[in-house]
Amino acid sequence: MSISETTKKKESKKKEPKSKEPKNTQQKQAKAKTSKKNDDAALIGINVKKADDLADWYQQVITKGGMISFYDVSGCYILKPASYSIWEYIKEWFDAKIKSIGVENCYFPVFISEDNLTREKEHIEGFAAEVAWVTHGGQSKLEKRVAVRPTSETAMYSEFAREIRSHRDLPLKLNQWNNVVRWEFKHPMPFLRSREFLWQEGHTAHLTKEGAGKEVHQILDWYAGIYEELLAVPMVKGTKTNNEKFAGADYTTTVEGFIPATGRGIQGGTSHCLGQHFSKMFDIKVEDPDQKKEDGGEGKSKHLFVWQNSWGFTTRSIGVMVLTHGDDKGLVMPPRVAKIQAVIVPVGITAKLGEEGRAKLEEQVIAIAEVIKAANVRVHIDSREGYSPPWKFNDWEMKGVPLRIEVGPKDLEKHQVCTARRDTGEKGSIPITQLGTDVPTLLDTIQSDMFKRADAIYREHRKEITNWDDFVPALNSKNFCLIPHCEGDDCEDEIKKMSARTDTGDDVAEDARAPAMGAKSLCIPFDQPSGITLGETKCTNPNCKALAKSWVMFGRSY
Incomplete structure (x- = not known):
């Protein structure tokens, strides 16, 4: 009702006899004003419940909570002080850890030549769909396009070959705090899936496989520490299956998180042993210090290709924290990273x-x-x-x-x-x-209690499944499934296909309200439950004839 309409209504009632009606009208008007105030308050606060519409809730929480602003390039976001400060606390904590083992910070250019990026076939295949290319400089077309870094292995390893001349130059341990671009075409989600994000990427070279492996696991422990000690978010540590390992790596270790609102997993950070693949590609080698020279020291020395690692942790961690702890009132910040x-x-x-x-x-x-x-x-x-x-x-x-x-x-x-x-x-x-x-x-009690609650929920939703008939129902109840598995690539693909909703109505007992996606392997947990007898326990996939090698954690994921 406009102001003029209200005035006319009041004037029309001046000649009417007194009754309770005007009082009721006043009450209605007062109620309307109160309702408007409530509506205004709802606009200021979070006006959707987390359980009703997670996507809308998440967007409101991170914008009204002062964490991000949207930008005019899709998939790119402005990190405001409330969220960037979290990244600074993470950086301070982790930087001190890696420096304690001799890692030094450096910076390499954001652009990578196409020749360099494509030197390792398996590596580029893992990123090909996400690489952003620069094709013009001003009005002029470049003779050779250059990539905006999706990761820096190929950008850095020519320099490694120049720097490493002797086994005395090892280990070489470098880290960058920088940004990368991966031109995702899926629906963007701030922090969790963006086209540009902040991260650190460590790249190191070692004389032996054992030395490289020790570092891989140390870094992974610290990644888990960021989540559990700073963000109060529980993680499961493990090794990626061959299907899910980093492109070009010998093996990948990972920390895997859990989003209770969706029952889906999310990769929290990865530490890779690259083996000798890149060192052979970039000719990064040293003389074997243990090789005895023949002919009185005049013979040829044996050369060894170095063992390399790479490891990365991103601002995705902030989104995981928000989804884990946030409630219907908004953000719930763990004290150790609260601005x-x-x-x-x-x-x-x-x-x-x-x-x-x-x-x-x-x-x-x-x-x-x-x-x-x-x-x-x-x-x-x-x-x-x-x-x-x-x-x-x-x-x-x-x-x-x-x-x-x-x-x-x-x-x-x-x-x-x-x-x-x-x-x-x-x-x-x-x-x-x-x-x-x-x-x-x-504040210490709040930090501890937040982790304990999140950890208890995560543990409740990890189910040990040995009967395939229980697999999909467990997924639909927002659980992860730890199953005896043969670790076969084809078997893993089949499980993903069999657990997806196909809408035929008769091949999978799928809840229509559950996600359509199938379950993929998240990791082979380091902490293995008992119950598998090697050489005796069958793989949980009913179509697989192989025997199980380990418990593998499967689940729907981001």
Whole structure:
């Protein structure tokens, strides 16, 4: 109803006898105003439930939570301080770890010549569909197109061949913190599937297979540490099957995550032993230090091709964290990566408090913040004018700040502050004299509790399946299936096909509401359940005649 229509309606009722109707009308108008306020609040907050529409929920959470802004190139996004700071905390933690084993940071150009990129056939085949090519410089067509790096193996290994002249130059360990472009044509999803993303990529060369293997597993442990110690997200460590390993690698190790809302897996980070494939391609070799020269030292020395590794971790991890912990109110940030770990909201500011009372409260709030800051807690005071405390509470909940601290005149009289945990909503109080110890302790508890809850859910959804008839129903209940498997490539492909919905209605007992995709192998977990007797246990695929070699984790995935 417009303002003019409202005015006419009021005028038409001036001559009417008094009745309860005007009162009811006023009540209706008041109700309408309240409804409009609620609608406005819904626009500010998250207005869709995670369980109802995950895609819409996710987009609202990361935009309204201040993590990203959209860009005018599809599949590319602006990382705002709230999300980029998470990447900085990850970088700080991991950078210290890799430097402890002698890795040095460097930078190689973003462009790779076509000749270099195509030198290793298997490698380029793994990326061919995603490579972005530069074909023009200004108005001029390039004589030879150049690729925007999808990864840097081929960009770096010519330099490795120049740098490594002797076994004394080994190990050579380099890492880049950079961006890569993979021109995905699937539906983009911020953090999880974007055309440009940030990552680190380590590339190292070793004299022996054993030395390379030791590093591969050390890096993987640290990748799991980023998720579990910083992001409070549980992971399963394992080896990729031959079908799923990195293109051109000898073997690939991986950390695999789980998104409870969809029951789908997501690859969290990979560490590859490239073997000697690239060193033979780029002629990276050294004299064998153990080879005894013949003829009094005048004979030819034996040359060895070096063993190489590559390992990478991306900003995809931020999306995994959001999907794991976020709820219907918005983000839920693990304290160790939260830009703001604790927010102080002054409350109880009324007209009765007066200017002197307001000044005293403000002074006390600043003093409290300094005590908390001195305890190495990232703390912020919300002193915004014109917003009520409940509005601020909702705003900080949407942004996922781990701990809210409320300070008002009544709290100061009791020499305490009130607290509210973002992860559970649990409220409590802390004596002002104990803020320096109790706030950090509470944040550590929140971090630990968030991981424990996520880990318990992940474990509940890993089912050991030995009967094929139970496989698809388990998938449809949002589970992963650990099955005895022969590790055969063709068998793995068949399982994926057999577990997909074909809409024929009679070949697979598929829930119509479940995803149509089949289950692929996620990894061969390092932590193997008991129950497989090598040489006796049959592969779970009913069409396979081979015997099982290990438990393999299958599931639908991103």
